[in-house]
Amino acid sequence: MKKLHNRRLIRKNVLSNRRKNRRENIIANEATQKKELVWRKMEIRFSLFALIISLLTFSWTLYQDYKNNQEEIVINSFTPTLDTNVSFNKIELPKSPYIVTMRIGILLTNTNEKTVTLTNYRLEQIGKTDLDINFEYPTFYSGMDQGFSDENGTSQDLPFILKKGESKLVYINTGILINNNVFEKINEVYKIENEKDIPENIELTYRELSYYLVKAQTDLYGNKIEGDAYKSDEGEKSFHHVIDIDKSDFPIFSITFKSVNGTYFEHIFYEYKHENF
Numbered sequence: 001m002k003k004l005h006n007r008r009l010i011r012k013n014v015l016s017n018r019r020k021n022r023r024e025n026i027i028a029n030e031a032t033q034k035k036e037l038v039w040r041k042m043e044i045r046f047s048l049f050a051l052i053i054s055l056l057t058f059s060w061t062l063y064q065d066y067k068n069n070q071e072e073i074v075i076n077s078f079t080p081t082l083d084t085n086v087s088f089n090k091i092e093l094p095k096s097p098y099i100v101t102m103r104i105g106i107l108l109t110n111t112n113e114k115t116v117t118l119t120n121y122r123l124e125q126i127g128k129t130d131l132d133i134n135f136e137y138p139t140f141y142s143g144m145d146q147g148f149s150d151e152n153g154t155s156q157d158l159p160f161i162l163k164k165g166e167s168k169l170v171y172i173n174t175g176i177l178i179n180n181n182v183f184e185k186i187n188e189v190y191k192i193e194n195e196k197d198i199p200e201n202i203e204l205t206y207r208e209l210s211y212y213l214v215k216a217q218t219d220l221y222g223n224k225i226e227g228d229a230y231k232s233d234e235g236e237k238s239f240h241h242v243i244d245i246d247k248s249d250f251p252i253f254s255i256t257f258k259s260v261n262g263t264y265f266e267h268i269f270y271e272y273k274h275e276n277f
Contacts, residue, residue, distance in 0.1 A: 071259050072112040073162060075267035078105040082207035090200040091143060096177040099143045100220060103171040104269055110162035118160040120258040123172065127252025138254065146173035172255060178220050185216040211237040223248040245272050
């Protein structure tokens, strides 16, 4: 009986150890599977992250290639300096007897990698004024576009070629119409100063023109100017003046360049736009 009891105990212990080992194996397998699952998830995340990085890098490369193949120029403009020549020329328009030519500085800068070749341009007036001149806007009139020149007044012709980082300064000679009332005021002051009317064709400096305008208390467009003008014993002209730009009316011009590849670059300018360098 004792032997039989011992066998039963041994059998019971063996079965108990087997169950215990089986549970431990199951638990160990579950832990291993969990670790493998965690690593698998991490591998998937790393793979997705690497894929996203690759896509972003590829997209950025495409964008840079696209950007570098685009034509980009920056255009700045500035009004004449006081010593710049300004011309008065008589024309045959009944409501505008004279046209004033101003040299507006245009600075072209290539801001991209690709060389830009400008082959054509268009100049037009886009801002309506209260002058007694009936136009549909935008408009172009005879004498508005008098071509490009350099700082010395020498004619400059297209094409303008701008390599990477290069700039080019040219002047667009812009004809501005003035009406009868403005001309009569300027002529009256000019006649007092010079004992004669303004000639049909005359060239003044911007300083001299501004001097007569301040004395006439008007700008070229009929806006009221407040200020004083002086002339020294040596005949040197000077002035100071104030004009309310927000309440003033003046022509606004647009110049649009076209590149050899068909890209357009537009710039807006007017006398009172301050981008002086």
